[in-house]
Amino acid sequence: MRAAIIVFPGTNREKDIADALERASGVRPSFVWHRDTELPDLDLIVVPGGFSYGDYLRCGAMAGNSPVMRVVAERAAKGVRILGVCNGFQVLTETGLLPGALMQNAGLKFLCKQVGLRVERDDTLFSSAMTKGDVIHVPVAHNEGNYFADDDTLARLEDTGRVLFRYAEADGSVTETANINGSRNNIAGILNDAGTVLGMMPHPENATDPSQRRIDGTGLFKSVVESLQ
Amino acid sequence: MKANVTITLKKGVLDPQGKAIEHALGGLGFDGVNEVRQGKLIEIDLEGDDVDAAQAQIEAMCAKLLANPVIEDYAISIIE
Amino acid sequence: MKANVTITLKKGVLDPQGKAIEHALGGLGFDGVNEVRQGKLIEIDLEGDDVDAAQAQIEAMCAKLLANPVIEDYAISIIE
């Protein structure tokens, strides 16, 4: 698997996701500095978490408009897998690779905690090693994770099964209290039409290390690696 | 030339920040506040003094970067 | 009655956001941008139609809650 992680000024979870991918695939992914717009041949491009450009103006706005993201969009159009986590999800919505927008958490606070996510599909490139309906527990760490899309977009997402993760209780019920940031329909992660681009707010990469007794994120990386073998 | 861009949340998009201010004002004893909405103000100092050109340029800035059309509206006012 | 409050960083106070926007606009090819500063816009919908009373009340809100006088200035404009 040839994977690369895009690094913007202010990106800060590139190590975390590299560790997770390495655990799953045995191969250390490469890092691409945002100014290097000549990307090598890749199977997977990750836009990691952090505070690209300080999250100033609007999270992901400046990175989303950067030249390297145009190149990422071109690759996405060719079917290269794209994974955007946290700030990466925000960047993907800003580039238009995914619909909607991430707004400030309804509680108006940065929120870092373990949350329950219900797996909505297990037939995608990103979730084949998981089980539909299961609830996984992984950390979130964000201030702007409140997913918004207008009614039409939302209906389209739901009708076409593009919601991959939803904030949920341990028993799988999708409730108001489980919805930690006010996202519409408890949405925590969505796919593009082709199912090749995933954006999600939670950090599965921070739940892949058995010695930390947090391993629920492993399934996602396993799915990606297997689908590319 | 100076211009102000105001960026506000679209009607229908929830504004928890505005709600929180509204609530806090109530708590401080300010009565009669019907609604509060919070937006951004971006002050731009541009070279040149062609108002139309400036307007067009700032339009482009808003479309490209300053506002997110999914959730935000913007308004431009040229000051001087 | 509707009023807009704009809250801006005092002159001389570092504005990292404004600086970053300025930089990003340059990167997108927008030339001739001398300076960008970012502030807040707070739109308030108040009961009543006494302009002076509203002005006074909003002044008080700014002093008490909306602005931090250590680093921010504010301006009030009554819209209607």
Add this chain to the structure above:
Amino acid sequence: MSGGITTETIVTPEIVAEHGLTEGEYETVLDIMGRAPNITELGIFSVMWSEHCSYKSSRVWLKTLPTTGAQVIQGPGENAGVVDIGDGQAAVFKIESHNHPSYIEPYQGAATGVGGIMRDVFTMGARPIANLNALRFGEPSNAKTRHLVDGVVSGIGGYGNCMGVPTVGGEVNFHPSYNGNCLVNAMTVGLADADRIFLSKASGIGNPVVYVGSKTGRDGIHGATMASAEFSEATEEKRPTVQVGDPFTEKLLLEACLELMATDAIVSIQDMGAAGLTSSSVEMADKGGVGIRLDLEQVPMRETGMIPYELMLSESQERMLMVLKPGHEDQARAIFDKWELDFAVIGEVTDSGSLHLTWHGSTVAEIPVSPLVEASPMYERPWEETPAQPALDPATVPETGTISEVLSRLLATPDLSSRRWIWEQYDHYVRGETMQIPGGDAAVVRVPGTNKALAMTVDCSPRYVFADPETGGAQAVVECWRNMVATGAKPLALTNNMNFGNPERPRIMGQFVGAVKGMTKASRALDFPVVSGNVSLYNETAGTAILPTPVIGGVGLLQDSTRMAALGFKGAGQSIYVLGETTGWLGQSLYLREIHDREEGTPPPVDVELEAKHGAFILGQIASGQLDTCHDVSDGGLAVALAEMAMAGSIGATISLPDDASPLGFAFGEDQARYILVVTDGEALEAAANEAGVTLSLIGKTGGEMLIFGDESPISIEELKTGYEGWLPTFMSGS
């Protein structure tokens, strides 16, 4: 211009006084200069000799702290302390206060405090791997408290989260003595190669002096002198300029500095903290015994019309000063260009022994460096011992209710309730190495690529220090030490943040002296030396001082992080033991304060030898794999500690009460040197304790969903959690 000062301003006695120099100090200035200083020079003397930079009241006493040990690579005196953690690696850490700025502008004050301490650590060549913070606020009913808590916590999170450094621990107290003076102490722990530590000592005549980072504005001019003056209603009115932090720029600065440090270009490096360009350049020159010339017009400036006086005194954040090896400028510039940061050669190292400042070619200041530093005032302030408190007579403490009733109340009090509302605003997972998140005794963060981990914590019980400074000083050290031991980490060294009132008052100075003596005793007995620290004095408002608050930050090493203990009960049917003697010491306990509204008595005695012995026993048990559930006993005593273990594991316990002692004293007394241990194989533990000659008592068994004390009616863990988790969010929501 600041307060109407221009480069031509004549130095009058009034101006001298406004700069906070005493007549005697000004005499010394005249001696050193051999003439009257100009305004720029006066400004430099004033900040260098402020309490904040010169430690003039505390220096004599700080010198008495133990600072050596086989593990110490760098003790106090550099930007941060450095200890050996084996395999050629080192932990680099320090704590620092940002008290006054945080009171004036809580978000930015706390944020820039965090930014400042991280710079101290990465200046040494270390990548920050964790942040902690020790906070003190006024009583909850004070009108400002909620606003301060809210702003300080978001500021700490705002800066650390953006930097991608996990914030993993801290402590919070509420007490009326902090009503007008909150305390914000931030600690950073970093990791470096032991042979790649960067110091500030300038050398190499002719070497370029380079400025990197953000541009200089008129930020916080006279911040250092503000941090050294007592607060009054008037200073609050004056609202001095507060700096705005830019964590994004600091993140770039961190990466750029580490990238440059991996090359061979740097001779020395120093961050610009309080007193900015002045203290950084003076310190570099003084340590190297050289002079420095700065051509101030070369300094990157954010504002127009700035003058040398302002450039030298500005406290703009996110800046560094470096001396480079000759010929490495281009290499260095390329790195800073990549990170889009300012880079300017602003001067050079000279053999003049002076700080020589020029402005467009003409000299604007020339001060001999060594006298400026050496002759800086040092006072042996008169001090007065705190009178011994009468011991608490237990007979005067009525038994109010059952243990369970008191426990439910105590867990929902400001000082004992959960801090979750705070630490959920801090990213404590970023970098992926966090082995123990906030909520335990100490946070544990793994060293990347190894099985080793560092444990870290901050601790102080100011009420003990107030009642008996020496015991309180020692107690802060032993509690910090115990918190690391309880995870299985061998404590290595400590950093300290001495927060006190006005040292010109003998009683306050006596608190300081007492605390230092107690810290010294404990630190020496535990081979737990001081490697860095910070002093914040004049924490008074309208003549009322804060409780003396010597915060101790500790770092310890876990050789094998897979053998780590944590405090939550892990299963049912395990035996619960207490290590150490329980006498039921209620003097200065939280039970006495919260339930009986009495801040009385003497604090529990500290036996440092016993602490050492108990610590060694615990470490042995954890390392051998016998023990993985352990908690130190501190605030609130045994019952609170047991409840914390039960709530963390969502498992109950049945506890038997001694029949020869007061149940409430047993439950809530705060005797020191105690731990709770939970094991499956009680016999093995008892045998080991016997052999080690330590006191171990079996007090109960884990299991169920209730906490049951003797024959009292059971109390459900869920109910305890409701109160424990509820207090802070309820308070912060304002309802």
